[in-house]
Amino acid sequence: ETGVTQTPRHLVMGMTNKKSLKCEQHLGHNAMYWYKQSAKKPLELMFVYNFKEQTENNSVPSRFSPECPNSSHLFLHLHTLQPEDSALYLCASSQLDTQYFGPGTRLTVL
Amino acid sequence: GQNIDQPTEMTATEGAIVQINCTYQTSGFNGLFWYQQHAGEAPTFLSYNVLDGLEEKGRFSSFLSRSKGYSYLLLKELQMKDSASYLCARSGDSNYQLIWGAGTKLIIKP
Numbered sequence: 001e002t003g004v005t006q007t008p009r010h011l012v013m014g015m016t017n018k019k020s021l022k023c024e025q026h027l028g029h030n031a032m033y034w035y036k037q038s039a040k041k042p043l044e045l046m047f048v049y050n051f052k053e054q055t056e057n058n059s060v061p062s063r064f065s066p067e068c069p070n071s072s073h074l075f076l077h078l079h080t081l082q083p084e085d086s087a088l089y090l091c092a093s094s095q096l097d098t099q100y101f102g103p104g105t106r107l108t109v110l
Numbered sequence: 111g112q113n114i115d116q117p118t119e120m121t122a123t124e125g126a127i128v129q130i131n132c133t134y135q136t137s138g139f140n141g142l143f144w145y146q147q148h149a150g151e152a153p154t155f156l157s158y159n160v161l162d163g164l165e166e167k168g169r170f171s172s173f174l175s176r177s178k179g180y181s182y183l184l185l186k187e188l189q190m191k192d193s194a195s196y197l198c199a200r201s202g203d204s205n206y207q208l209i210w211g212a213g214t215k216l217i218i219k220p
Contacts, residue, residue, distance in 0.1 A: 004152070031206050040118070042210040043153075043197070056207060090152065097141060097201055099208065101152040 003027040004102035006091050012108045013081065021076040021105050023091030030095060032074040034066060037088040037104070049074060081109045114211035116198050121217045122188055129182050130214045132198035136179040140201030143208065144172050144183045148194045156183070156196075185216075193218045 003026040013019050025032060034046040048056035049068040063085075065077040074091055086109045092099040114134045122128040134142070141160040145153040159165060159174035159181060171184040183196055198211040 033206075040212060042114070042212045043199075045207060048206050050206060094206065097206075097208075098143070098155055098158060100155065101145075103152045106150075 004091060004093055004100055006089075006102035006105055008105055009103060010106045010108075012110065013078070014110050015081060015083075017081075018077070018079040020078065021089055021091075021107075023074040023076075023102055025072055025074075025091075025093035025100075025102075027093055027100060028095070029093040029100075030071055031093060032068060032071070033092040033094075033099065034074065034076050035090040035092065037090055043090070046076075078107075081107075083109050085109050114198055114200060114209055116196075116211040116214045118212070119215045119217065121219060122185075124188055124190060124218055124220050126188050127184065127186050128188060128216065129184050130196050130198075130216065132181045132183075132211060134179050134181070134198075134200045134209070134211075136176065138202065139176065139179070142172075142174050142181045143197075143199040143201075144181075145197040145199065146194050147197060147213065153197055188218050190218050190220070192216065 005024050007022045031050045033048050036044040045058050046060045047066045052068050063080050067075040088104045090104045091102040116132045143158050144156040147153040157172040159172050164173045169186045174181045195213040195215045197213045199208040202209045
């Protein structure tokens with residue numbers, strides 16, 4: 001079990017829908033991350049927040065919009081996604097180098 | 111470059127020993143992580159090596175050679191539950207950013 005939770009665990013959406021992914025960490029960490037995981041590919045870092053401030057944005061399309069209201073919560077707002085955006089979206093948190101992951105949201109875009 | 115290379119898939123027998131190798135670019139290196147990820151679940155932290163040598167944690171050990179840009183994860187007395195993907199990651203040049211390998215899928219056979 002981890003101290004990082006994610007909802008929903010599964011999401012199916014059409015290309016015109018708007019949805020949000022939620023992540024919450026109960027570990028007292030100061031940094032939170034969004035990753036995309038596609039089959040047989042390395043984890044792709046999307047966004048990093050440190051003390052609620054965004055420190056990394058790895059050229060992610062604007063149809064993905066992060067929000068970090070406090071150090072414990074992280075959202076990923078989704079709109080007008082493409083089928084190639086279907087993947088497992090993982091949230092993680094860390095205090096220093098070691099990152100702790102949530103169970104992920106399996107996203108399917110139709 | 112910052113490539114991390116590890117085998118795509120390995121097969122081993124229950125009760126045996128298996129070594130999963132990982133090579134990485136050495137520039138800007140801080141440390142090397144190993145994570146385990148069961149299908150449909152979150153990656154979970156196994157080990158973090160900063161100094162050269164072997165670190166043992168029960169049935170799992172991790173080795174690092176900084177000069178060679180090489181690490182391995184050694185799993186002893188394999189159990190069926192060890193069937194999972196094993197992810198290698200190195201600390202990157204940016205704070206809080208890890209560079210990930212694509213993972214090694216380990217299949218354990220009776």
